[in-house]
Amino acid sequence: MADRKYKFSWDLLGDIALGRPNLGPNTRLEVYRLMQFAFRDVMEQHLGTEKTDHIFYEAGKLAAVEFYKKVFSNIKDFNEFVKCLRETLRDMGIGILRFEEADIEKGAFVLTVSEDLDCSGLPELGYEICTYDEGFIAGLLESFTGSPYKVKEVDCWCTGDRTCRFTAKVIK
Numbered sequence: 001m002a003d004r005k006y007k008f009s010w011d012l013l014g015d016i017a018l019g020r021p022n023l024g025p026n027t028r029l030e031v032y033r034l035m036q037f038a039f040r041d042v043m044e045q046h047l048g049t050e051k052t053d054h055i056f057y058e059a060g061k062l063a064a065v066e067f068y069k070k071v072f073s074n075i076k077d078f079n080e081f082v083k084c085l086r087e088t089l090r091d092m093g094i095g096i097l098r099f100e101e102a103d104i105e106k107g108a109f110v111l112t113v114s115e116d117l118d119c120s121g122l123p124e125l126g127y128e129i130c131t132y133d134e135g136f137i138a139g140l141l142e143s144f145t146g147s148p149y150k151v152k153e154v155d156c157w158c159t160g161d162r163t164c165r166f167t168a169k170v171i172k
């Protein structure tokens, strides 16, 4: 694929202030979820469940890598990174982040996201749904540490919990 139509760039997101002088930068959360679950449905029909989840994970990771470059790339101290990340995710309405365990030497983390954009309030489904978030967290940790990470959601609103909990481990 030499000529790609959709290679990510922040420019693709456009000038929101110019484009929406009256409506502004916000929309209703159900619109975001409508789009996400419509993508999931159609992708699953075309590609199967496993590949759909994989694409969501990869997309989350790409988003985080780009987001990191834009917002956090000058931060060197881990505690400062965590503080800034927490504030940014809260201010943007993405979720309320908390690191429950952080061992940067071992490359092992447990973190929670409450009031998560993707899943808070969803019905109990018996499986975790926040695959995009898994990739997003992996992308953030990889960008900060320079090492590859595997992130797995272990608790989710969809498994009957009231926060999403993720384990992150460095890939050796």
Ligand SMILES: [Zn+2]
Pocket: 116, 119, 128, 129, 130, 153, 155, 156, 157, 158, 163, 164, 165
């Ligand atoms: Zn979740």
